[in-house]
Amino acid sequence: MTNLRLLLIEDFESDAMLVVRAIGKAGFSVKHERVTSAGALRDALASGEWDVIVSDFSLPAFGALPALEIIRESGHRIPVFVVSSRAGEESAVAVIKAGASDYLRKDHLGELGEKIRR
Amino acid sequence: MLHALSGPLQTIDGFSLILQEDYTDRALDLEGWQHLQRIRNDAARMRSMLDDLSAYLGVLTADLQIEPVDITQIAWELARRFHSEEPDRNVEWRIAPRLIVAADSALMHLALDQLLQNSWKFTRKTPSAVIEVTRGNGAELLVRDNGAGFDNRYTDELFTPFRRLHHPNEFAGSGMGLAIVQEVMRRLGGVATAAGEPQKGATITLHFPTTSA
Numbered sequence: 001m002t003n004l005r006l007l008l009i010e011d012f013e014s015d016a017m018l019v020v021r022a023i024g025k026a027g028f029s030v031k032h033e034r035v036t037s038a039g040a041l042r043d044a045l046a047s048g049e050w051d052v053i054v055s056d057f058s059l060p061a062f063g064a065l066p067a068l069e070i071i072r073e074s075g076h077r078i079p080v081f082v083v084s085s086r087a088g089e090e091s092a093v094a095v096i097k098a099g100a101s102d103y104l105r106k107d108h109l110g111e112l113g114e115k116i117r118r
Numbered sequence: 119m120l121h122a123l124s125g126p127l128q129t130i131d132g133f134s135l136i137l138q139e140d141y142t143d144r145a146l147d148l149e150g151w152q153h154l155q156r157i158r159n160d161a162a163r164m165r166s167m168l169d170d171l172s173a174y175l176g177v178l179t180a181d182l183q184i185e186p187v188d189i190t191q192i193a194w195e196l197a198r199r200f201h202s203e204e205p206d207r208n209v210e211w212r213i214a215p216r217l218i219v220a221a222d223s224a225l226m227h228l229a230l231d232q233l234l235q236n237s238w239k240f241t242r243k244t245p246s247a248v249i250e251v252t253r254g255n256g257a258e259l260l261v262r263d264n265g266a267g268f269d270n271r272y273t274d275e276l277f278t279p280f281r282r283l284h285h286p287n288e289f290a291g292s293g294m295g296l297a298i299v300q301e302v303m304r305r306l307g308g309v310a311t312a313a314g315e316p317q318k319g320a321t322i323t324l325h326f327p328t329t330s331a
Contacts, residue, residue, distance in 0.1 A: 011285050012125075014156045018132040036285055060282045061272055085128055086121035106128045 006032040007044055009055035009067050019054050026113020045074045052116055057084035068098040122280035126160035133157050170294035177301040182222045189217035193251045196234045212250040219326055221306050229302040232295040233261045239289055240265030257326040264319040276312050
């Protein structure tokens with residue numbers, strides 16, 4: 001089992017559990033922390049070391065695009081995967097342009113572990 | 119807009135799959151029971167989203183009957199209802215007398231219900247909560263509270279269907295309230311605007327066409 005330090009940007013705790021489980025199924029031993037705001041994301045980036053970040057596309061008063069900007073400004077080069085309940089061509093293009101590694105629908109979380117492995 | 123409904127559906131599907139995978143040969147334990155509870159919570163969340171969506175679609179197709187509508191009376195009726203449902207809450211209402219606008223009575227009921235429910239909800243953590251319904255400049259109606267407020271950067275998103283600015287464990291709601299209000303105002307030939315400040319409060323202004331207020 002590979003250890004994986006996962007930072008989650010997700011407002012629904014149950015969805016966060018599904019992400020952790022999906023990654024765990026791909027053979028990772030996941031330790032995770034969940035944040036829901038810009039301030040909490042900055043704190044987590046400053047205080048912890050992360051192998052991968054998974055962000056929901058849209059959160060209350062926050063989202064993957066501002067999150068990607070904060071991550072870039074922090075100087076960390078951590079792969080970011082964006083998950084969303086919608087299949088949005090435009091959103092996918094926007095987050096990848098902003099530096100995300102990939103964009104997945106939440107009903108395709110099964111692929112997330114494999115994508116992180118690559 | 120409909121994609122928002124797939125949020126709870128995917129959670130329901132995800133936890134149903136966990137139950138199928140983890141409990142093929144054993145009875146449900148506490149963790150399994152908690153998964154079931156998550157499924158039920160998201161079913162309830164989806165039901166409330168569908169109810170609000172149905173109200174929103176109702177506004178789009180409503181037959182309008184423009185007549186003088188007594189906003190003061192509707193606001194007091196709603197205030198009394200909120201207090202009877204939660205008698206422990208202490209809120210000061212400042213509702214101006216004789217607020218009459220030319221509008222559709224059913225739609226104004228719906229819009230004020232959404233607006234005052236918001237104010238009632240977002241002042242829940244405010245020590246001396248005040249909710250005001252007053253006349254603005256000309257053909258404007260103001261609903262103001264000193265509750266949780268919001269950052270003015272997000273003003274546009276406030277009126278977007280299913281978009282929420284607060285976390286579900288902070289303030290509940292499907293995110294349809296102000297989308298419904300905006301649609302009511304659009305049907306009446308006007309517009310709703312919002313201004314706010316975090317922890318200070320929010321003001322929603324209903325701008326009626328100048329001939330109707």
